[in-house]
Amino acid sequence: MKKFVDQKRDILCEKEHPNELPLVIHDLTVAYNLKPVLWDIELNIPEGKLVAIVGPNGAGKSTLLKASMDLIPRTSGEIRIYGKPYKDHRKLVGYVPQRESVDWDFPVSALEVVAMGMYARIGWIRRVKRPHLAQAMECLKKVGIDHLANRQISQLSGGQQQRVFLARALAQDSALYLMDEPFSAVDAATELAIVELLRELKNTGRTCIVVHHDLATVTRYFDWLVLLNMRVVASGPVKDIFTPENLQKT
Numbered sequence: 001m002k003k004f005v006d007q008k009r010d011i012l013c014e015k016e017h018p019n020e021l022p023l024v025i026h027d028l029t030v031a032y033n034l035k036p037v038l039w040d041i042e043l044n045i046p047e048g049k050l051v052a053i054v055g056p057n058g059a060g061k062s063t064l065l066k067a068s069m070d071l072i073p074r075t076s077g078e079i080r081i082y083g084k085p086y087k088d089h090r091k092l093v094g095y096v097p098q099r100e101s102v103d104w105d106f107p108v109s110a111l112e113v114v115a116m117g118m119y120a121r122i123g124w125i126r127r128v129k130r131p132h133l134a135q136a137m138e139c140l141k142k143v144g145i146d147h148l149a150n151r152q153i154s155q156l157s158g159g160q161q162q163r164v165f166l167a168r169a170l171a172q173d174s175a176l177y178l179m180d181e182p183f184s185a186v187d188a189a190t191e192l193a194i195v196e197l198l199r200e201l202k203n204t205g206r207t208c209i210v211v212h213h214d215l216a217t218v219t220r221y222f223d224w225l226v227l228l229n230m231r232v233v234a235s236g237p238v239k240d241i242f243t244p245e246n247l248q249k250t
Contacts, residue, residue, distance in 0.1 A: 020083030022047050022176045022207040023068060028077030030060070030067050037063050039230050041077065048205050050198050050221065052212040052238075055228035055250055061211040062098065064228065065178045069095060081176060094174035096165045096182050099158060110156065110164045111149040114139050117171030139167040144193055159190035166197060177201065177208045184213070195221055218242055 021044055028041035038060040045051055053061045066072045068079050070086050081089040094117070114136040140146040143163040145156075153161060162182060169177055182194050198208050198221070212218065218225060218238060225241040227233040227250040234246045 020080070021045060022082060023209065024080045024083075025064075025068070026078045028064075028067060028079065029075040030063055030072065031075045036075070036230065038067070041232055043226065043232055043235060045207065045209060045226075046224070047207050048202060049207055049224040050202050051207070051209040051224040051226060052218050052222040053209065053226045053228055054212055054215065054218060055233075059229045059250075061228055062180050065095075065180055065209070065211065068178060069093060092175045094169040094172040094177045096162075096169050096177070096179040098180045099161060099165075099184065102161075102165075105154050107152065109150050109152055110140060110145065110160075110167075111136055113153055113164050114167045114171050117168035118173075136167070136171055139170040140164070142170060143167045143197065157187075159186040162186050162190060163193065166194060170197075175206055177206060179208060179210045181211045181213060183217075215247070 023043070023045040025041050025043040028038055028043075029036060030038040037058075041064070053064065055061055063072065067074055068081070068086065069090075079086065082092060086093065111133065115132055117139075118132055118135065137146055137149055140149055140163075143166050145160055145163050145167070148156060148160060153164060156164065166182065169179070183191050186194070198210070201208055210222070212222070219242055222238055224236070225238045226235045227241060227246055229250050233250045234241045
């Protein structure tokens with residue numbers, strides 16, 4: 001735990017404005033082929049929270065994460081990561097994509113995938129050295145699959161693949177984590193490992209924003225909730241937002 005506290009201190013030093021919120025979205029609209037997917041989004045996410053984004057299929061949950069990282073164009077709006085555009089604070093953001101969006105046949109090992117999480121700090125044209133691989137191995141150990149470090153990613157089970165990407169996110173050593181359905185199609189042991197990891201990240205001051213689909217676990221896993229259906233229906237502490245009325249509106 002001390003290691004992660006030290007990492008938190010290093011991350012905080014990188015923020016130009018430590019009092020700025022991790023994620024602020026103002027007047028965001030995103031459209032595909034002139035059809036709005038997100039409309040007039042206003043959102044302020046406080047620091048040190050486990051945040052669930054919940055909504056029906058097609059509500060724009062994944063689009064919201066991708067727009068926050070400039071992976072897709074916006075029709076309008078402004079997004080700030082700790083007070084700056086994403087391009088200025090990309091080192092502060094870790095991302096876990098949906099498993100379905102990954103080319104699992106790409107010829108890399110689990111260890112190499114995790115080491116990719118450190119490229120922003122190592123430098124894209126510099127070699128990954130032994131200390132970096134040792135750090136990547138520690139991240140794999142933390143999610144319980146260090147014994148699979150040299151296994152090609154296509155040879156891993158769905159739960160193991162998800163753990164690899166969680167380890168990569170840890171290797172990014174970020175302040176804000178964006179996770180797109182990390183609990184999707186994983187076994188019970190992996191789900192518990194993800195929850196434990198989220199809680200440890202929170203305990204060291206990180207903010208985790210998670211696209212989530214299981215209403216039954218929202219109140220147990222998260223402390224902040226965003227209900228989304230093209231627009232933000234409600235946002236705030238889970239105990240205030242997770243109500244039958246709000247869920248019906250969403």
